[in-house]
Amino acid sequence: xxxxxxxxxxxxxxxxxxxxxxxxxxxxxxxxxxxxxxxxxxxxxxxxxxxxxxxxxxxxxxxxxxxxxxxxxxxxxxxxxxxxxxxxxxxxxxxxxxxxxxxxxxxxxxxxxxxxxxxxxxxxxxxxxxxxxxxxxxxxxxxxxxxxxxxxxxxxxxxxxxxxxxxxxxxxxxxxxxxxxxxxxxxxxxxxxxxxxxxxxxxxxxxxxxxxxxxxxxxxxxxxxxxxxxxxxxxxxxxxx
Amino acid sequence: xxxxxxxxxxxxxxxxxxxxxxxxxxxxxxxxxxxxxxxxxxxxxxxxxxxxxxxxxxxxxxxxxxxxxxxxxxxxxxxxxxxxxxxxxxxxxxxxxxxxxxxxxxxxxxxxxxxxxxxxxxxxxxxxxxxxxxxxxxxxxxxxxxxxxxxxxxxxxxxxxxxxxxxxxxxxxxxxxxxxxxxxxxxxxxxxxxxxxxxxxxxxxxxxxxxxxxxxxxxxxxxxxxxxxxxxxxxxxxxxx
DNA sequence: TTTATAATAGCACGATCGTTCGTTCTATTA
DNA sequence: TAATAGAACGAACGATCGTGCTATTATAAA
Numbered sequence: 001x002x003x004x005x006x007x008x009x010x011x012x013x014x015x016x017x018x019x020x021x022x023x024x025x026x027x028x029x030x031x032x033x034x035x036x037x038x039x040x041x042x043x044x045x046x047x048x049x050x051x052x053x054x055x056x057x058x059x060x061x062x063x064x065x066x067x068x069x070x071x072x073x074x075x076x077x078x079x080x081x082x083x084x085x086x087x088x089x090x091x092x093x094x095x096x097x098x099x100x101x102x103x104x105x106x107x108x109x110x111x112x113x114x115x116x117x118x119x120x121x122x123x124x125x126x127x128x129x130x131x132x133x134x135x136x137x138x139x140x141x142x143x144x145x146x147x148x149x150x151x152x153x154x155x156x157x158x159x160x161x162x163x164x165x166x167x168x169x170x171x172x173x174x175x176x177x178x179x180x181x182x183x184x185x186x187x188x189x190x191x192x193x194x195x196x197x198x199x200x201x202x203x204x205x206x207x208x209x210x211x212x213x214x215x216x217x218x219x220x221x222x223x224x225x226x227x228x229x230x231x232x233x234x235x236x237x238x239x240x241x
Numbered sequence: 242x243x244x245x246x247x248x249x250x251x252x253x254x255x256x257x258x259x260x261x262x263x264x265x266x267x268x269x270x271x272x273x274x275x276x277x278x279x280x281x282x283x284x285x286x287x288x289x290x291x292x293x294x295x296x297x298x299x300x301x302x303x304x305x306x307x308x309x310x311x312x313x314x315x316x317x318x319x320x321x322x323x324x325x326x327x328x329x330x331x332x333x334x335x336x337x338x339x340x341x342x343x344x345x346x347x348x349x350x351x352x353x354x355x356x357x358x359x360x361x362x363x364x365x366x367x368x369x370x371x372x373x374x375x376x377x378x379x380x381x382x383x384x385x386x387x388x389x390x391x392x393x394x395x396x397x398x399x400x401x402x403x404x405x406x407x408x409x410x411x412x413x414x415x416x417x418x419x420x421x422x423x424x425x426x427x428x429x430x431x432x433x434x435x436x437x438x439x440x441x442x443x444x445x446x447x448x449x450x451x452x453x454x455x456x457x458x459x460x461x462x463x464x465x466x467x468x469x470x471x472x473x474x475x476x477x478x479x480x481x482x
Numbered sequence: 483t484t485t486a487t488a489a490t491a492g493c494a495c496g497a498t499c500g501t502t503c504g505t506t507c508t509a510t511t512a
Numbered sequence: 513t514a515a516t517a518g519a520a521c522g523a524a525c526g527a528t529c530g531t532g533c534t535a536t537t538a539t540a541a542a
Contacts, residue, residue, distance in 0.1 A: 016519065033368045037279075041500065053502080054520035062500060114368040123364045126426040127274045127355040133427075140428060171436045175420025179412060182419055185367040186374075187381060195412045206443075257489065282530065294532085295490040303530060 020058050023048050027069045028076075033114030036066050036121045036132070066132055073117040074139050080105045082146060091157035092204070095150045099173070099200050103193065106181060115185050119178065144170050151207065160207045172203050261299050264289050268310045269317075274355030277307050277362045277373070307373055314358040315380050321346045323387060332398035333445070336391045340414070340441050344434065347422060356426050360419065385411050392448065401448045413444050 026048045031039045041062065045055045059065040085097040106116060114120075118136060125133040147170035154160040180196035183189040267289045272280045282303060286296045300306040326338040347357060355361075359377060366374040388411035395401040421437035424430040 019519080035365065040498085042498070051521050052500085053522075056501070057519070115364075120364045122423060122427040123356075123361045124276065137427060137429075144428075167432065168436055168439060171420060171424065171432075172417075172440060174423075175416045175440070176413075178419040178423055179416025182363060182415075183412065186363040186378060187385075188378075191408065191412075195409055198409060199413060199416070202447075260489085281528085283528070292491050293530090294492075297531070298489070 016058070019050075023055060023058060024068055024072050027065065028072055028111075028117065029113060031066075031069050031073075031114075031117045032112045032120075035124050036069065036117060037124050039066065039069065041065070063131060067135060070117065070121060070132065070135055070139070076111065077105065077118070077143075080108070082143075085150075091150075091154040092159035092208070095147075095154055096204070098147070098150060102177060103180065103196060106177070106184075107193075115181055119181055144174055147173050154207070161210050164207050169203065169207055173200070176200060176203075257299075264296060264299060265309055265313050268306065269313055269352075269358065270354060272307075272310050272314075272355075272358045273353045273361075276365050277310065277358060278365050280307065280310065282306070304372060308376060311358065311362065311373065311376055311380070317352065318346065318359070318384075321349070323384075326391075332391075332395040333400035333449070336388075336395055337445070339388070339391060343418060344421065344437060347418070347425075348434075356422055360422050385415055388414050395448070402451050405448050410444060410448055414441070417441060417444075 023044065027039060027044050030044060030047065034040075034043075041052055041056060044065075045052045048055065059068065081098060081101040084101055085094050088094040088097040106112070118139060121132070121136050122140065125136055148166045151160065151164065151166040151169045155162055155164050155166070176196050176199045179199075180192055183192040183195065189195075264285065268280060268285050271285060271288065275281075275284075282293055282297060285306075286293045289296065300309065322339060322342040325342055326335050329335040329338040347353070359380060362373070362377050363381065366377055389407045392401065392405065392407040392410045396403055396405050396407070417437050417440045420440075421433055424433035424436065430436075
């Protein structure tokens with residue numbers, strides 16, 4: 001496949017770090033397509049243009065390679081989704097930014113041609129105890145706690161109702177993300193993005209409402225995200241907008 | 242490592258079908274744990290107590306074995322979730338039965354020790370074109386269309402509001418199922434089942450409401466599934482009620 | 483009891499897996 | 513210029529993968 005990414009040129013000193021970065025970059029792309037367990041040293045070496053053994057020397061074993069790839073996936077996620085959102089005002093704006101960045105991150109075909117490595121790793125590893133599973137589990141728990149915290153801040157700020165169950169809010173949010181990933185990739189549903197945006201809109205309204213989502217917003221009930229007539233508007237409007 | 246499921250006893254004629262059934266039973270269990278791609282003929286043969294080649298002869302190739310396993314998973318799902326629900330009255334009761342059966346089916350550890358084969362297969366196969374992917378995709382689309390149809394019937398029967406977007410309803414439902422699967426298995430969240438039941442309750446109320454879910458039901462807003470104070474009641478009440 | 487057939491076992495194949503080893507090449511340092 | 517350390521290579525290891533071929537066994541039909 002794509003040979004000569006490193007080529008035959010020799011590297012030394014700081015060049016080793018560069019090589020490692022190139023390897024991980026390619027590894028992340030392959031893991032996105034084949035899964036973290038489907039990532040193979042031979043295939044990776046071929047894709048990166050070096051020998052198996054030369055590549056292997058950069059990591060002390062396959063576990064280490066996989067762990068490095070997962071760590072890179074987490075870093076990418078934090079950089080693309082979480083960090084930018086923390087530059088937004090506390091509360092609902094920050095939460096909306098997170099959701100917006102999240103969808104856009106999942107849409108980034110150039111970096112994740114085969115979908116999120118962390119989501120697929122979750123399913124591959126959920127029955128395989130070990131370092132990898134622990135890592136992914138911790139990463140996901142941290143993420144969910146981030147959503148929860150953002151929701152709680154939105155309550156503090158008065159954006160959300162004060163009896164909001166932040167845990168359930170985070171749970172629903174993450175479920176919708178999984179749904180988006182699944183409907184888009186496996187089911188190839190062209191409406192997937194519209195659906196996830198409308199779902200986000202729905203739980204945001206629900207969280208905002210003191211009594212009734214539709215009324216609080218001055219909207220009619222049929223616009224609360226579950227009606228057919230709201231489709232046109234919803235698909236045009238961005239979640240984070 | 243459970244040897245001697247077939248043992249050394251020889252089988253004949255109709256016994257062959259029986260052997261095939263035993264093989265598939267074991268294969269389904271392994272595929273639940275290791276994934277449909279992680280299912281290996283050698284491991285399966287050992288688990289079932291026969292030789293690789295002897296087992297192999299029952300299927301003309303690994304594709305065929307995998308396909309048979311997936312077909313069995315679909316049949317099981319239909320038997321456990323869909324078929325019983327069609328014995329319920331049209332509309333919302335039938336829909337509630339589907340959701341209830343679905344959760345209970347996912348909880349069936351004896352049959353699915355490693356979670357749903359179809360869900361994990363979705364992620365394994367979403368980038369691997371071929372017969373297997375086509376099969377899983379079709380199975381899932383059929384299922385989702387079943388939910389949609391049940392929702393539309395509930396509209397016809399007057400249980401749900403007439404402007405309900407059945408597609409989005411089915412989308413949300415399936416997303417919550419994925420969320421449940423994920424939170425329960427990977428994140429080991431003890432509240433996963435409570436969350437999925439409350440989420441189902443929420444979208445059912447949303448779908449039922451003509452104007453505002455909380456009002457229509459004569460309930461206060463803080464009981465619409467997103468408030469902390471509703472937790473105790475919700476966890477005690479079953480989805481299918 | 484003999485015969486035909488279906489079911490299983492035994493064995494070996496080519497490929498690929500992760501991993502190890504010794505070697506070569508290069509750049510830096512003494 | 514000589515010595516050293518780092519990076520990559522090629523070859524090979526034992527295992528296991530899916531898959532054929534052939535022989536053996538057990539059952540069903542004669």
